Amino acid sequence: MKMLITMLALLLSTTAFAVDSSSGCGMGWEIAPKQSLVSSSVRALVDATFSSTIAMTLGTSGCAKHSIVKNEMQGIHFAEANMNSLAIEMAKGNGEFVNGFASVFGCQNAKAFGSMVQNQYTSVLPNEKVTGVELYNNVKNAIKNDSLLSQSCNLI
């Protein structure tokens, strides 16, 4: 029996056996205070997508009691969490993540938003080390400077 347990444990020790410890906003921090939005994640890549800034902002405040990320922080959280996908889809000028990003700025015209971020690609993403906060602010400024989007994006 002991051997069985050891073998099973060894075989299953590599990754989650449906143990999902992804970042999220739950009661985890309440029961295990060390498990914040960022620290609860055991997956390095997910960890890497959250900077310390966003962790402090959202880790135990924005998500804590109701898990609803505050509206004003949605864009930053979205940018931070989806940096990889956004970098690709913004280069292509469309895609689900770009459309989602348009939504958090309240842009009804996702196609125009996609074209704008594609045209402004090196401005809004000047290098591969841009953080979510920087990306959010860069795109926000680009919207403000765009005659069409500045009128139609109602959450900037």
Add this chain to the structure above:
Amino acid sequence: MRLKTTLYYLNLAILFNLIIGSAYSFAGPSSTYLSLSEKNKNYWHKLLHIEENSSTSKFDGENFFLAKEGKNHPDLELQATIDAFSEPNKLVGWFQYPVQCVFRERFNFLKEIGLLIGVPETSCPMFEEWKNGLNVNSLTIVFSSSYPNNPSSLFGHTLIRLNQKNKTNDLLDYAVSFSAIPNANDIGIVFAFKGMFGGYRGLVEISKYYTKVNEYSNSESRDLIEYDLNLTPQQVDRFINHVWEIYQTTYADYFFHNENCSSVLADILAVSLDEREGFNKHSRWYFLPVELIKKINNIPELVIKKTLRPSLKKQLEKQLSKLNDQEIFRIKESINSKEIPNDLDKVEMLDGLISYLDYTRYRTKGDFSEEDKALFRKCLIKRSKIKIDSKLYTDYESKNFPEIGHDSKNISTFLSFENNHSQLGFEFKNGYHYLMGRDLGFDPFSQFDFLTGSFLYDKQYNKLNYDHFTIVHLTSLHPYHFYDPQLSWNASVNLNRYYQKDGCELCHQLDLRASGGFTTSVDGPDRLSLFGGFFSEISSHLQKGGRAGPILEVSYLVQLKESVKIGLFSEERFSAIQNFKKDFQNISTIKMNYFPERNKEYKIELKQVSQFGSWNINTRILSLGYGKYF
């Protein structure tokens, strides 16, 4: 003296427990509880997460129960809840909110059935804010397929997406999941042990759906299959109210086999599906994600739409499949040179290269090289200058939708002709899927076989003997590609037959082995593998009590028209304990399975085992069998 005092208090405690216990048994269930109709009693049990034919809640957080014995006594919990609702200022839960605001679904239910007449309703702005923030219109159950090349996640994962009203994008929805909260300091083996046998708390969590898409679809390259549910607004409301109750108060001790991501979600969903009795009845000692998916698919008209969100790897493969050999060659050149040729400006090629680099970044995690990062950046900048939309492919196969897969357990009967001696065999598989099984609904050519045993009945001697017992057998045959250079592997712990003509006809040996190697797909749904590894056999029938050494394995499996599977296997074992030249063995097997329908299979198998130290055949077994999954 101290011992005496301790015993005194111990006796007092026992006496107290006896009095309390007997007082309860004399009193019996409360009259309010007894007055509930069967339907209402069932619903009350569902709200407390008490499975059918049980009286104990699966939740373990004390805040979830208002009666001291509420976990084990739904009647006491009912009375305590009714009493508590009459005290509007009573604060409960993690955040000490008014009791009516914490137990919203309990309150609505008891009010609806007339047990709270005259009880004033408390205003709950914190609950309303939370619920309005979620803004839920409907529910979608999401199944995450297994983590490629990792049978430990073969069972998959489930979560529930809360579809917002008037949404434009699924990514911005919230998702409810039940997850273990591991201790960050636990090493892998402790992590696995606690996950299986207890030691972690499981919590209901709510997070943005895009974090889940990132985690499963991108980071782990797992398909997400989304099942939209046809529920009334009232049913959705009950679900949300109940999630809040859990979210505010409790956790459940996490157990891999039966208190996991899917069993808890099934129990929560049962609150919405109150007219569908039996939804929260767990018929096995384990509850797998696929069971939740099968349950929702078995309820007529509940699932109204199914959507596949392909994994990152599947998207990459689809893009590469649209390119010709020359174009693939050009992409490989670019990958090797870390440069983009000026004429590589066809959108499909550039998108293929971007997808390759994106997948590699996730696959290699922290080891994505600086050169690749620079190449990636160049590709993206180049792509941003091409104002042509990327092609969106939707022609993905849905062969791994779990509801089309066979059930988990299997019982088989077979006729075995061993060296012309016939016997009748019976086999029982606890689960889950084996290499020769029908692949529809599963990660193809994978195996996670556990607690499988067979018996042989010898009519001539009127004797029943056990044939083999598999404790666990895992195999992953993962094709090796330039974009996904992963090895395949195989590991097992068995009690196998010891085939020798030395008067030991039905002797057994403990057989442990682990091997790994390369797998390729020759043409279509097939796998050709070459493995090397180590084996160990322990048996009193062997000299020195056992053998151990290297093992070589060659296999070829092919699936024909989804109803026939053929497998050819050959393995060579060389004992290092004695003499390689004298102590080796060959085992070769040809297998063919035919699947007339989802849960049935006919099996033919021919196995040849050589004599130790010789290539001469020692044992030849032909078996014909029929198996049924359930």
